[in-house]
Amino acid sequence: QIYRHYRPLRNSPLPVLIVAISLPHPLQGLLSLIDHNSRLALFFQRDRFRHHSWNFRDKFALHAHYGPSFFLVTPGGREFITADRSVAEQILLRRRTFPKPLGLLDKLELFGPHLASVEDTTWQRHRRINASAFTAATDQIVWTASLARAAQLVASRPGTTTSTFPDLADASLDILLRVCLPTSTPSDPIFSPQAIAQLVESRRRDPAGALKRGDLLSTLLRCEGRPGHGNRDYLSEDEIRGNVFLFLFAGHETTANTLMYAVYLLAIFPAWQAWVGLEMDSLLQGWAGNEEPGFEVVKGLKRLRAVMMETLRLYGPVVNVLRETREQDGMVKTETPFLIPEQTSIRVNSVALHMDPGTWGCDAAEWRPSRWVLASSTGHPGEDVYNAEMERKLIAWSEGPRVCPGKRFSQIEILAVLLQLFQKHTVEIVSDPGETVEEARQRAYARVQQSTMSLTLHIPQPEKVCLRWVRRDR
Numbered sequence: 391q392i393y394r395h396y397r398p399l400r401n402s403p404l405p406v407l408i409v410a411i412s413l414p415h416p417l418q419g420l421l422s423l424i425d426h427n428s429r430l431a432l433f434f435q436r437d438r439f440r441h442h443s444w445n446f447r448d449k450f451a452l453h454a455h456y457g458p459s460f461f462l463v464t465p466g467g468r469e470f471i472t473a474d475r476s477v478a479e480q481i482l483l484r485r486r487t488f489p490k491p492l493g494l495l496d497k498l499e500l501f502g503p504h505l506a507s508v509e510d511t512t513w514q515r516h517r518r519i520n521a522s523a524f525t526a527a528t529d530q531i532v533w534t535a536s537l538a539r540a541a542q543l544v545a546s547r548p549g550t551t552t553s554t555f556p557d558l559a560d561a562s563l564d565i566l567l568r569v570c571l572p573t574s575t576p577s578d579p580i581f582s583p584q585a586i587a588q589l590v591e592s593r594r595r596d597p598a599g600a601l602k603r604g605d606l607l608s609t610l611l612r613c614e615g616r617p618g619h620g621n622r623d624y625l626s627e628d629e630i631r632g633n634v635f636l637f638l639f640a641g642h643e644t645t646a647n648t649l650m651y652a653v654y655l656l657a658i659f660p661a662w663q664a665w666v667g668l669e670m671d672s673l674l675q676g677w678a679g680n681e682e683p684g685f686e687v688v689k690g691l692k693r694l695r696a697v698m699m700e701t702l703r704l705y706g707p708v709v710n711v712l713r714e715t716r717e718q719d720g721m722v723k724t725e726t727p728f729l730i731p732e733q734t735s736i737r738v739n740s741v742a743l744h745m746d747p748g749t750w751g752c753d754a755a756e757w758r759p760s761r762w763v764l765a766s767s768t769g770h771p772g773e774d775v776y777n778a779e780m781e782r783k784l785i786a787w788s789e790g791p792r793v794c795p796g797k798r799f800s801q802i803e804i805l806a807v808l809l810q811l812f813q814k815h816t817v818e819i820v821s822d823p824g825e826t827v828e829e830a831r832q833r834a835y836a837r838v839q840q841s842t843m844s845l846t847l848h849i850p851q852p853e854k855v856c857l858r859w860v861r862r863d864r
């Protein structure tokens with residue numbers, strides 16, 4: 391089997407790593423006698439690659455050894471793995487040659503076909519309809535809804551000890567519901583098929599003519615129907631349910647987890663809270679005490695944006711962007727062009743791509759938000775220059791035709807929630823009995839490093855690290 395998967399790669403200019411078996415536990419110690427990443431050691435480490443998110447633990451290590459792109463052959467199949475920005479771009483731009491994996495599409499289709507589970511012209515139809523629900527007006531709604539919801543978070547929290555994560559997850563779901571699927575009858579639990587059917591049905595019968603509204607659910611319902619003459623944009627009942635599920639699923643954990651990482655990291659490294667606080671204070675000088683900052687403030691939030699991007703660089707919720715080749719090979723053009731043979735899984739290794747010292751510098755593994763801004767000549771915190779060029783190197787939201795349609799939504803939500811949380815408060819890690827402040831921070835950081843992946847990357851049992859919100863003077 392291994393030879394069958396290896397055969398089309400015999401003439402490839404790229405390294406081919408063969409991983410055949412796992413050594414029984416007592417023998418694994420022997421591997422420490424040889425370089426852990428050498429081809430010989432890898433041959434015996436099938437378990438290392440078993441978990442879908444092995445690359446989060448591995449970081450840039452394998453790429454440092456074998457280069458930005460290589461093939462991995464196991465008895466189960468053949469995979470192409472890349473942390474090369476330009477190779478990733480070619481793959482993500484060519485959705486016909488490098489489609490999403492069929493196995494993944496099937497798994498996602500729980501409640502009906504939706505944008506993320508369909509292909510070709512059906513995908514184009516779903517994408518057109520969904521995109522029309524996210525306009526400039528939506529940005530403003532996301533901003534206002536996020537500020538309002540985050541205000542409830544801080545109002546209930548000063549001085550209290552909390553795990554914070556469940557609060558952030560609830561807030562993120564509420565914001566999503568308020569913006570995309572506003573309804574007077576919130577269902578619980580929202581992810582059950584009955585709840586989703588009920589949500590759609592309640593809106594269908596909404597007496598206030600809610601179909602005229604511009605939110606996602608109204609947009610989907612307006613398109614309900616069958617294909618017909620001149621009717622390019624239609625959705626079946628199943629497809630509406632499928633898309634509602636998709637947006638709740640894709641928009642919730644991703645944003646909530648990013649917020650969680652940002653808050654925990656700011657608590658672990660308080661110097662960055664002070665850094666962000668200076669910018670907020672200078673920016674919000676003009677805003678009266680009880681008035682919420684207007685959407686125009688977003689442009690000035692360069693340090694907060696840097697915190698968001700730096701968090702996504704190291705702890706983005708999606709650690710791989712997956713594609714495949716099916717019946718045909720795919721050619722990739724680099725200095726030495728190469729073929730990805732048919733029937734090959736493709737992993738754009740976002741973790742490694744975001745930790746490449748060649749791109750991000752020798753401190754690539756460090757969470758350092760200031761790498762995203764250039765200090766102004768005056769040194770005034772409100773006048774930093776945001777390094778927008780750097781964002782082109784980040785693929786946290788993927789790119790190409792299937793780039794995340796919630797990219798702006800999530801950015802605005804994260805900025806608004808962080809602004810609301812930190813404009814009048816700071817957050818600190820609560821020490822366990824007998825623990826120093828520094829030890830508590832190290833314990834929290836160790837937990838962040840042990841992050842694991844279920845649907846998205848998350849801190850295991852975040853409630854084991856308690857946070858305390860403290861009011862600060864502006």
Ligand code: HEM
Pocket residue numbers: 482490505506507517636637640641642644645648702706707708711712785786787788789791792793794795796797799800
């Ligand atoms: C920090 C927050 C978020 C991150 C990092 C993120 C990241 C991603 C990534 C990496 C993909 C996969 C694209 C691919 O396969 O090439 C994706 C797809 C998607 N995301 Fe997000 N996302 C976030 C928030 C959101 C939000 C808030 C929404 C909805 C409001 C959303 C809706 C979607 C949808 C519908 C897709 C499927 C698109 C398609 O297949 O055409 N995401 N996202």
